[in-house]
Amino acid sequence: MTDxxxxxASALQPGPLLEPLLQFQGREALIWxxxxxxxxxxxxxxxxxxxxxxxxxxxxxxxxxxRGEFSPQTVMLLLAxxxxxxxxxxxxxxxxxxxxxxxxxxAADALIDFGNDDQWQLRRLSPPRPPPLLLQLRAxxxxxxxxxxxxxxxxxxASLHDATRLLERHRQARRSYRCIGFLLLDHIGGLxxxxxxxxxxxxxxxxADRSVATVCDAIxxxxxxxxxxxxxxxxxxLIADAPRRRDLxxxxxxxxxxxxxxxxxxxxLRTALPRVRLKQTYGLTEVGILATRTDDAxxxxxxxxxxxxxxxxxxxxxxxxxxxxxxxxxxAPSPFDADGWLCTGDVVEQDGDYIRICGRRSEVINVGGEKxxxxxxxxxxxxxxxxxxxxxxxxxxxxTGQVVVACVRLVADEPAHQVEARVLAQCRRHLPEFxxxxxxxxxxxxxxSPRFKTLRKTPSAAP
Amino acid sequence: MLNVIAEIDQALRRVxxxxxxxxxxxxxxxxxxxxxxxxxxxxxxxxxxxxxxxxADPFAxxxxxxxxxxxGDLRAAYEACLAGNLPSPPADNAGQSRARAxxxxxxxxxxxxxxxxxxxxxx
Numbered sequence: 001m002t003d004x005x006x007x008x009a010s011a012l013q014p015g016p017l018l019e020p021l022l023q024f025q026g027r028e029a030l031i032w033x034x035x036x037x038x039x040x041x042x043x044x045x046x047x048x049x050x051x052x053x054x055x056x057x058x059x060x061x062x063x064x065x066x067r068g069e070f071s072p073q074t075v076m077l078l079l080a081x082x083x084x085x086x087x088x089x090x091x092x093x094x095x096x097x098x099x100x101x102x103x104x105x106x107a108a109d110a111l112i113d114f115g116n117d118d119q120w121q122l123r124r125l126s127p128p129r130p131p132p133l134l135l136q137l138r139a140x141x142x143x144x145x146x147x148x149x150x151x152x153x154x155x156x157x158a159s160l161h162d163a164t165r166l167l168e169r170h171r172q173a174r175r176s177y178r179c180i181g182f183l184l185l186d187h188i189g190g191l192x193x194x195x196x197x198x199x200x201x202x203x204x205x206x207x208a209d210r211s212v213a214t215v216c217d218a219i220x221x222x223x224x225x226x227x228x229x230x231x232x233x234x235x236x237x238l239i240a241d242a243p244r245r246r247d248l249x250x251x252x253x254x255x256x257x258x259x260x261x262x263x264x265x266x267x268x269l270r271t272a273l274p275r276v277r278l279k280q281t282y283g284l285t286e287v288g289i290l291a292t293r294t295d296d297a298x299x300x301x302x303x304x305x306x307x308x309x310x311x312x313x314x315x316x317x318x319x320x321x322x323x324x325x326x327x328x329x330x331x332a333p334s335p336f337d338a339d340g341w342l343c344t345g346d347v348v349e350q351d352g353d354y355i356r357i358c359g360r361r362s363e364v365i366n367v368g369g370e371k372x373x374x375x376x377x378x379x380x381x382x383x384x385x386x387x388x389x390x391x392x393x394x395x396x397x398x399x400t401g402q403v404v405v406a407c408v409r410l411v412a413d414e415p416a417h418q419v420e421a422r423v424l425a426q427c428r429r430h431l432p433e434f435x436x437x438x439x440x441x442x443x444x445x446x447x448x449s450p451r452f453k454t455l456r457k458t459p460s461a462a463p
Numbered sequence: 464m465l466n467v468i469a470e471i472d473q474a475l476r477r478v479x480x481x482x483x484x485x486x487x488x489x490x491x492x493x494x495x496x497x498x499x500x501x502x503x504x505x506x507x508x509x510x511x512x513x514x515x516x517x518x519a520d521p522f523a524x525x526x527x528x529x530x531x532x533x534x535g536d537l538r539a540a541y542e543a544c545l546a547g548n549l550p551s552p553p554a555d556n557a558g559q560s561r562a563r564a565x566x567x568x569x570x571x572x573x574x575x576x577x578x579x580x581x582x583x584x585x586x
Contacts, residue, residue, distance in 0.1 A: 212496065236503045238529035240496040268529040368503055395511055398528035403507040424481070438508035439515060 014043055015083045017143070017164070020171055024201040027176075030075060031222050032118075032206045037072045039201075045076030050084055056122060058086065058110055061138035063127070063146070065089035065103055068114030070181040070206040075194065077112065078185070082163050087137065087144035090186045104128055105158045105331045106146045131330045133160055146330065147188055149285040158330040159285050165324040166288060169308065170195040176202035177253070179226040180218060182210060182233070189257060189281070192289040193228050212236050216246040223250040228281070231261040232368035232400050234269055239399075243272035257281035258369035259401050260357055261300060270298050282357070286335060286342055287322040301354045317361060318344045365394035365402050367434040372404055377427065377435055384426045386411045386419070392437065406437040409445070416442045467517065467541050474512045475534070478505050491535030499534075509537075519544045 014021065021029075021039055030037040058064055064086050068074045074090075081088040089106045091099060103111060107127040114120045130138075137144045143163040148156050170192075179197045181204045183190035197204045205222045207214055210233065218224060234256060242248065254269070254276055261280065269278060278297040282304050283289030291306025305311050308323035321341045328334045336342050345362060348355040365372040374392040381390040389409040394402035408423065420440040427436040472489050479486040484500050495501050501509070510528075514520050521544035522528045531537050 211502075232503055235529060236496065236506075239506070239532060240494070241532050264527045265529060268527055367507070395514070396523075397507040397510060398522035399503050399507040399510065403504075403511050405511060433504055438511035441515070 014046060017083050017167070018043065018046065018079060020199055024176075027201055028203040029198060030070075030072060030204050030206065032071050033208075034221065036203075042072075042076060042079070042198075045072065046080045046083060049077050049080035052122075053080065053084065053086070056110065056124060058084075060085040060141060061087070062109045063087040063089060063106055063130070063134065063144075064110050064112065065091055065099075065106060065108040066112040066114065066120075067091040067093065067099065068118075068120075068185075070185050070190070070194070070204065071114060071118045073118045073120060074114055074185060075204070078194075082143040082145075082167070085141050085143045087134070087146060087160075088163070089146040090191070091148075092184050092186045102148055102156065102158070105148075105156070107131065107134060107330075133328050133330060137162060137327060145191070147186065147191075147285050155332075157332050159326040160328060160330055161324075161326045166191075167195055167199075168324065170199040172199075174200045176200045177226045178203045178205060178222065178224050178250075179228065180215060180224045181206045182215065182227065182229045183258075188283055188285045188288060189228065192283070212240045212242055216242050216248065219251060220247040225250055226253045226255070227251060228255045228257075230258050230369040231256050231265055232259065235262075235265050235399055238265065238268050238272060248273065248276075251276050253277045253279060255279045255281045257283065259366050262398070262401075263300060264398075266298060266300065284320070284342070284344060285326070287320050287325045290320070290322075295354075301351065301356050303353050304355065311355075312341065313348055313350045313355065314343075316347055316349075318346045318348045318355065318357075320344060363393075365392075365404055367394075367397075367402055367404060368400040370432075370434045372435045377404060377406065377431065377437065380427055380430045381406060381408060381423055381440075384423050386414055387423070395438070400434075403438045404435060406440045407443050408440060409443050467545060468538055470516050471513065471534075471538055471541060474509045474516065475499070477512065478508050489534055491533065491538065493534045494532055495534065495537065496532075513541065517541060517545065 021043060024039040027039055028036040029039045029042045053059070053062070053064070064081055066074060066077055066089070069092065078088055078090065089102075089108055091102065099111070103125060104127070107130040108125055109127055110122060110124050112120050112122045134144075137160060140162070145161040145163045145166060147159045147161070149159065174196075177197060177200065179193060179202055181190065181193060183193055185191065185194070194204055205218050205224050207218045212233075215227070215233075216237075219227065234254070237243070251273065252275075254273070256278070257280065266278065280292055280294060280300065280302050281289060282292055282302070287309070290304045290309050292302045292304050294302045310321040312319045319341045321339070325336070325340070325342065345360055347358040347361050349358060360366065363374055365374065372394075377392040378390045381387055381392070387408050388411045391407045393405060393407075395405045397403040406423065408419065410419065419442055423440045424436060475489055476486050479499065479501070482500075482505065486499065489499075493499055495506060510520075510522065519541055521540040525544070526540045531540060
């Protein structure tokens with residue numbers, strides 16, 4: 001216990017969950033807009049949030065959603081919710097899905113909206129009857145976490161975690177790092193980064209956006225040592241020649257995940273940043289982030305698992321059983337089999353204890369780590385005039401892994417360039433950028449099989 | 464006759480126009496990201512369009528996309544692809560076995576070892 005005098009000591013005194021953070025007083029916990037926030041201020045902010053929440057009836061068991069980016073207030077609030085045994089529902093504005101649907105699924109009691117300057121507004125909600133799983137967690141008096149992810153058919157699924165189990169592995173002291181907060185706070189990877197950084201006494205460096213320029217500037221200005229990111233971002237980093245044109249000398253570790261890494265990009269990265277350790281990560285919203293180990297940073301073969309995880313490969317697909325797995329979905333059947341194993345849907349090659357991720361088994365299109373389901377784009381296109389049929393598929397892309405392309409059959413003849421312009425405009429009105437087709441081809445033939453199954457075939461090249 | 468440069472510039476303007484980027488002049492030394500302002504999704508779209516328009520994909524296995532920094536680099540990749548004069552492809556490790564990966568790792572570290580791949584049987 002640190003030597004903190006009188007009132008300051010009681011003001012800072014956190015509960016058992018956050019007590020390990022006391023040893024880091026005087027250190028920087030967070031950097032936001034170039035302003036460092038020390039652990040002292042962080043813990044004081046956690047206490048302040050608890051005093052804000054209680055008069056609003058948001059005590060133990062309350063389900064509190066909040067929307068924003070990594071910032072002093074959102075981090076303080078998240079920790080306060082965990083400490084108060086509430087259920088946290090982090091949201092961002094990154095997706096196009098309406099927030100009300102997610103609030104209803106989570107049976108949220110309140111939504112706290114954070115603005116660009118970290119100011120906030122609290123709105124009490126009238127939630128529907130909570131799902132049984134939520135009531136079960138409340139009865140346990142443990143803090144909870146709800147994360148949203150897209151299921152295999154495009155519908156949003158809400159994963160409910162016991163936050164105590166999720167945070168357990170981070171509470172043991174380890175080396176501290178200055179780490180870029182690249183992954184978002186509504187993502188299991190983003191929260192994993194936050195927890196491992198703070199409980200290690202490190203510093204999370206928030207970035208205003210995920211452009212190469214902004215991230216590289218943050219690395220240089222704040223001497224970031226760790227960059228957790230995606231293969232698509234690393235591809236863009238190399239295309240922008242950032243290793244040569246920017247000061248990345250402080251980096252010692254880059255971790256990558258959320259989508260397969262092309263070997264050419266990995267090899268180019270090793271050449272461009274020879275002193276930086278490269279580490280592949282693997283995780284799922286449903287089970288958390290697994291420990292990984294490779295023989296060599298230039299290889300995509302890795303062992304996955306670590307304490308609390310078991311893995312199996314069945315018919316070429318990876319299965320996982322985790323002690324810290326989610327309690328279940330709030331709005332879908334449990335994905336675990338009778339013995340607690342989860343099918344990841346990732347096709348892998350196996351060599352002894354090592355695996356190499358080959359890709360997703362389903363038709364999901366992966367654009368820079370973001371999932372796109374063909375049906376959701378097809379539905380938008382079919383609402384466009386003069387479209388009889390639509391088929392959406394992924395085309396391989398060296399930049400983003402895949403890119404969305406669409407094929408349509410018309411009701412009546414119309415110039416192809418005009419059709420494409422109308423369809424793209426319709427998509428841009430209703431979909432986030434990464435879901436908008438890169439191109440739209442007009443087909444003369446039917447786009448379904450004799451069994452009326454949509455045929456998703458990549459458009460052919462120009463003759 | 465196919466004018467590769469014109470097709471590439473048209474694709475750049477088509478995608479740039481949708482994003483209201485200033486592409487009044489396109490020069491070979493313009494950097495795609497820093498000068499023209501393209502994001503990852505834009506570059507992915509440009510390459511998809513050119514794959515259909517030119518029936519060419521120089522990045523499938525022969526030219527690393529990470530070496531394409533400027534408009535000139537992009538033009539050169541497609542011109543070389545269509546002319547059939549591509550440099551030797553970099554080592555394609557996409558389907559590399561783990562035994563080969565371990566051998567390559569040992570060689571990078573300068574360790575002595577057999578030249579052929581011998582199953583070791585270890586984990």
